[in-house]
Amino acid sequence: MIRIDSVTKRYPDGTVAVDRLSLEIPDRSITVLVGPSGCGKTTTLRMINRMIEPSEGTILIDGVDSRQQPVNTLRRSMGYVIQNAGLFQHRTIVDNIATVPRLLGWSKDKARARARELMERVGLDASLARRYPYQLSGGQQQRVGVARALAADPPVLLMDEPFSAVDPVVRKGLQDELLRIQDELGKTIVFVTHDIDEAVKLGTMVAVLRTGGRLAQFAPPAELLSDPADAFVEDFLGADRGIRRLSFFSSAGLDLLTAPIVAIDASAEQIARAGTDVPYLLVTDVEGKPLGWSEPRDLTAGTIEPAELLPCGRPFVAGRDSLRAALDCAVLSPTGWAVAVDAEGRAAGVVSQQTIGEAIRGAHAEGSRSSETTKVSG
Ligand SMILES: Nc1ncnc2c1ncn2[C@@H]1O[C@H](COP(=O)(O)OP(=O)(O)OP(=O)(O)O)[C@@H](O)[C@H]1O
Numbered sequence: 405m406i407r408i409d410s411v412t413k414r415y416p417d418g419t420v421a422v423d424r425l426s427l428e429i430p431d432r433s434i435t436v437l438v439g440p441s442g443c444g445k446t447t448t449l450r451m452i453n454r455m456i457e458p459s460e461g462t463i464l465i466d467g468v469d470s471r472q473q474p475v476n477t478l479r480r481s482m483g484y485v486i487q488n489a490g491l492f493q494h495r496t497i498v499d500n501i502a503t504v505p506r507l508l509g510w511s512k513d514k515a516r517a518r519a520r521e522l523m524e525r526v527g528l529d530a531s532l533a534r535r536y537p538y539q540l541s542g543g544q545q546q547r548v549g550v551a552r553a554l555a556a557d558p559p560v561l562l563m564d565e566p567f568s569a570v571d572p573v574v575r576k577g578l579q580d581e582l583l584r585i586q587d588e589l590g591k592t593i594v595f596v597t598h599d600i601d602e603a604v605k606l607g608t609m610v611a612v613l614r615t616g617g618r619l620a621q622f623a624p625p626a627e628l629l630s631d632p633a634d635a636f637v638e639d640f641l642g643a644d645r646g647i648r649r650l651s652f653f654s655s656a657g658l659d660l661l662t663a664p665i666v667a668i669d670a671s672a673e674q675i676a677r678a679g680t681d682v683p684y685l686l687v688t689d690v691e692g693k694p695l696g697w698s699e700p701r702d703l704t705a706g707t708i709e710p711a712e713l714l715p716c717g718r719p720f721v722a723g724r725d726s727l728r729a730a731l732d733c734a735v736l737s738p739t740g741w742a743v744a745v746d747a748e749g750r751a752a753g754v755v756s757q758q759t760i761g762e763a764i765r766g767a768h769a770e771g772s773r774s775s776e777t778t779k780v781s782g
């Protein structure tokens with residue numbers, strides 16, 4: 405575990421970049437440092453691997469003062485990734501990734517074999533191995549940066565705004581990849597960003613810093629969204645805090661109705677039976693996949709035309725997706741009802757905005773009783 409204990413960094417010109425910061429960074433999880441420009445994120449990260457020495461306080465790595473470890477040993481136990489990847493322009497991709505293993509004395513063949521293995525792990529095509537960095541896209545270069553940091557299998561990864569320079573779509577891909585790698589390899593990752601959405605998505609724990617290098621709040625993202633410590637944190641979290649918090653609640657508990665679902669080849673009797681009490685019926689194909697909505701009285705057995713149905717839009721996956729995803733489906737639906745599907749895309753049920761609203765109120769009440777909220781997808 406990395407423990408930052410009352411650390412201050414005062415630069416020679418008197419600037420206090422970090423002010424008595426204390427953080428316990430849990431093992432095998434992602435801790436995000438987030439805050440406005442100049443709040444001391446990079447300085448904090450660089451003090452962890454001693455690229456910058458603290459003015460006061462101590463940083464303990466597995467209980468040992470980092471100053472007592474040889475600086476080279478310390479740095480090799482911590483992969484470092486920066487914005488724009490910082491690759492060696494005159495080295496091929498495979499040799500960039502093999503840098504640290506080579507420094508550690510591995511043979512060229514062994515280091516390159518390791519590099520190729522890592523290219524696959526970070527989602528880079530093997531055909532890119534012999535190229536030079538300038539022959540790669542920004543997103544690909546960033547993946548090389550991650551692979552290079554992982555090359556000697558360090559227990560810790562320090563990442564300073566690694567995905568800031570790429571467009572939102574590529575960025576989402578890189579974030580998903582990082583979560584997957586973290587899942588597989590269980591690294592301890594300290595991740596710096598000024599993007600609160602990125603912090604909420606990636607962080608197991610999130611430290612919000614304010615200008616002057618002071619800690620504003622250190623909490624799991626769900627708690628940050630539900631209980632911001634003060635006006636600064638609330639402001640930094642931005643709009644839609646309530647909606648975004650719904651990402652942490654599963655749709656599993658939603659009461660789905662299956663009665664208002666009819667297949668396109670339904671009999672008159674089936675349509676009549678389904679159409680009591682509900683304003684709309686969901687029509688599916690013969691495999692059970694949603695086609696669209698109709699008012700019960702507009703459906704006549706044997707003559708249902710998919711083109712005449714109201715579109716049902718993108719459904720949510722029951723149980724897997726969050727309440728946020730379910731609410732989004734209902735809000736976008738022309739009927740106000742959301743369609744839930746199973747993993748195969750077959751209709752699992754329908755649910756009204758009102759029922760989702762009740763589930764949200766229930767989840768909030770539950771959430772304020774327990775801080776154990778885990779992230780769900782969607
Ligand atoms: N070598 C230095 N000498 C003096 N002041 C410095 C030095 N390096 C950084 N600072 C100052 O320390 C403060 C924190 O800088 P730091 O780079 O840690 O911020 P940051 O949170 O990473 O910002 P950004 O989001 O812009 O990257 C800033 O006010 C910066 O100007």
Ligand SMILES: [Mg+2]
Nearest residue numbers: 445446447564
């Ligand atoms: Mg910085």
